[in-house]
Amino acid sequence: MQLYSFCILVLGVPLVSLSDPAQCSCEDKANTCTVIAGSNGLPGTPGSHGLPGRDGKQGPQGEQGEQGLRGTQGPPGKVGPPGCKGDQGERGQKGDCEGRELELLKTQISGLQAELKALQLTTSKTYKAILGHIFPNSTTAEGKIFAINGAEGDYETSKATCYNLGGQVASPRSAEENIATLKLAAKLGRHVYLGMNDQETEGIFKHLNGDTMKYSNWAPKEPNGEQEDCIEMYMDGKWNDIACSNVRLIMCEF
Ligand SMILES: [Ca+2]
Ligand SMILES: [Ca+2]
Incomplete structure (x- = not known):
């Protein structure tokens, strides 16, 4: 209407x-x-379209469509906060690692000892060759080398001479060493100084390293000098205490 x-x-x-x-x-x-028709009986002009009507009522909801395809994986998310520290595990059993290291060390030490021994042997041979050149007259006894070159001096000179060569004044500690000393001195027919003295305490003779003298081969009625603190060897191998200022053949031991 x-x-x-x-x-x-x-x-x-x-x-x-x-x-x-x-x-x-x-x-x-x-x-x-x-x-349909005008007032004059002729057809009238067509009218213009009216305004669009209102929307109709909303229809019923359609059925759910099929599930779409799975999309591609997205980028990784941010790193989360660190987790809590876990409990300490039980102590494991002792492995063979320590044993192997010990064996390795033993092998290395054994190798070093062999090298050291070879080096000492080479050094000893070299040293003896040099010594033989310096001291044409030398002999060995119980691992020692006794040597003379004909030089003489008082006790202090004898000590310094032998020390500078890496040795010390001949100091026999046994009958064998005493005989070796005697035989060498006999080549030049001269009395030699021995290394022992009682400069520190009268009557108590000691070696140069401080060892108390145990072996001795004193001549009868010797030692007899309060002012005689050094020792010479006679040509029969017996010992006599003398003043250290006396000059005697220098014999060194190495
Ligand atoms: Ca004395
Ligand atoms: Ca004497």
Whole structure:
């Protein structure tokens, strides 16, 4: 009925003509008006389209569609905070590692000892060769080398001479060493100084390294000198204490 009134206002046609409902057809669905005839009997001009109608009621919800394909994996997320420190595990059993290291050390030490021994042998041979050049007259006894070169001096000179060569004044500690000393001195037929003395305590003879003298081969009634603190060897191998200022053949031991 409202749409019918709207037709009257828009077209401006006589009320009589419009009063005939047969000549104006209005359809709710199309929302349009169609003029059939004018006042002069001729067909009128077509009317313009009316405004669009209101939206209809919302239809029922459709069925759920099929699940789509799985998308690609996204980038990794940020690093999370560190976790809590775990409990200490039980102590494991002792392995063979320590044993192997010990064996390795033993092998290395054994190798070093062999090298040292070879080096000492080489050094000893070299040293003896040099010594033989310095002291043409030498002999060995119980691992020692006794040597003379004919030089003489007082006790202090004898000590310094032998010390500078890496040895010391001959100091027999056994009968064998005493015999070796005697034989060497006999080549030059001169008395030699021995290394022992009682300079520190009268009557108590000691070796140069401080050892108390245990072996001795004193001549009868010797030692007999409070002012005689050094020792010479006679040509029979016996010993006599003498003043250290005396000059005697220098014999060194190495
Ligand atoms: Ca003395
Ligand atoms: Ca004496």
